[in-house]
Amino acid sequence: xxxxxxxxxxxxxxxxxxxxxxxxxxxxxxxxxxxxxxxxxxxxxxxxxxxxxxxxxxxxxxxxxxxxxxxxxxxxxxxxxxxxxxxxxxxxxxxxxxxxxxxxxxxxxxxxxxxxxxxxxxxxxxxxxxxxxxxxxxxxxxxxxxxxxxxxxxxxxxxxxxxxxxxxxxxxxxxxxxxxxxxxxxxxxxxxxxxxxxxxxxxxxxxxxxxxxxxxxxxxxxxxxxxxxxxxxxxx
Numbered sequence: 519x520x521x522x523x524x525x526x527x528x529x530x531x532x533x534x535x536x537x538x539x540x541x542x543x544x545x546x547x548x549x550x551x552x553x554x555x556x557x558x559x560x561x562x563x564x565x566x567x568x569x570x571x572x573x574x575x576x577x578x579x580x581x582x583x584x585x586x587x588x589x590x591x592x593x594x595x596x597x598x599x600x601x602x603x604x605x606x607x608x609x610x611x612x613x614x615x616x617x618x619x620x621x622x623x624x625x626x627x628x629x630x631x632x633x634x635x636x637x638x639x640x641x642x643x644x645x646x647x648x649x650x651x652x653x654x655x656x657x658x659x660x661x662x663x664x665x666x667x668x669x670x671x672x673x674x675x676x677x678x679x680x681x682x683x684x685x686x687x688x689x690x691x692x693x694x695x696x697x698x699x700x701x702x703x704x705x706x707x708x709x710x711x712x713x714x715x716x717x718x719x720x721x722x723x724x725x726x727x728x729x730x731x732x733x734x735x736x737x738x739x740x741x742x743x744x745x746x747x748x749x750x751x752x753x754x
Contacts, residue, residue: 526572530555531595533579533614536708540699541739542610545747546573558591568598573608573750576615578697580713582663583617583627596622608690608753610746613661616684616693623668623687630664630680635713635720636727637734640675640683640696647674648692648748649684655741656734658697660709662716689752698742701735 528551530539535557539546546553551573556563568574576599586592599622602609611619617627637656645653652675664680667673671691674684683695700706710717710724717727 525552528553528573529571531576536705537578540703542699545743549750569602576611578613583621611693619693620665625666625668627665633662633719634659637730648745651741651744657738658700689754701739
């Protein structure tokens with residue numbers, strides 16, 4: 519009799535419809551996770567036990583962690599996220615999701631010096647982490663907020679404008695300010711439509727961003743998938 523492997527469950531928290539898991543889906547499903555998704559706008563979001571899933575994935579969004587008055591779900595999500603992090607449960611945060619991890623660990627999140635939008639390479643503290651797959655690979659950045667580094671974490675990557683681009687706590691908590699998942703997803707066009715002012719603010723253009731996406735996107739996604747696959751393989 520063939521014994522079927524036990525499927526693990528993963529939950530994606532989506533903060534806006536046009537920021538999904540994109541290229542990270544493939545390595546996560548290949549690692550044996552059955553993925554479900556909940557939007558923060560869903561009526562039942564506040565009742566979800568965030569410590570229960572085997573893997574929690576929090577994606578991006580245009581809001582700031584400090585905008586709880588406008589988005590009451592932020593405080594509710596932070597409380598439940600802090601319990602999950604304290605329990606050491608595997609958690610991945612991307613962009614706004616990374617900022618939520620930092621805030622749940624007690625760090626300040628605040629507006630950065632300028633918008634960082636476009637495909638840029640990272641600099642690394644060392645290349646022993648799963649982020650080594652991104653060495654010399656331009657990946658998409660699209661943010662204007664940053665965070666202080668929480669206590670008891672390892673800084674993994676930086677850029678000149680934003681020194682805190684990625685960190686981890688142990689093997690199970692990974693926070694990524696950048697978008698290594700983007701490069702094939704057609705929702706990129708919605709990003710261009712939603713936030714043209716952010717592009718102009720950096721001195722770029724919508725057409726220039728499309729060109730970057732065409733040139734660098736496929737390589738970024740390949741590297742991002744390898745990074746996530748290695749991180750998942752090391753979960754404890």
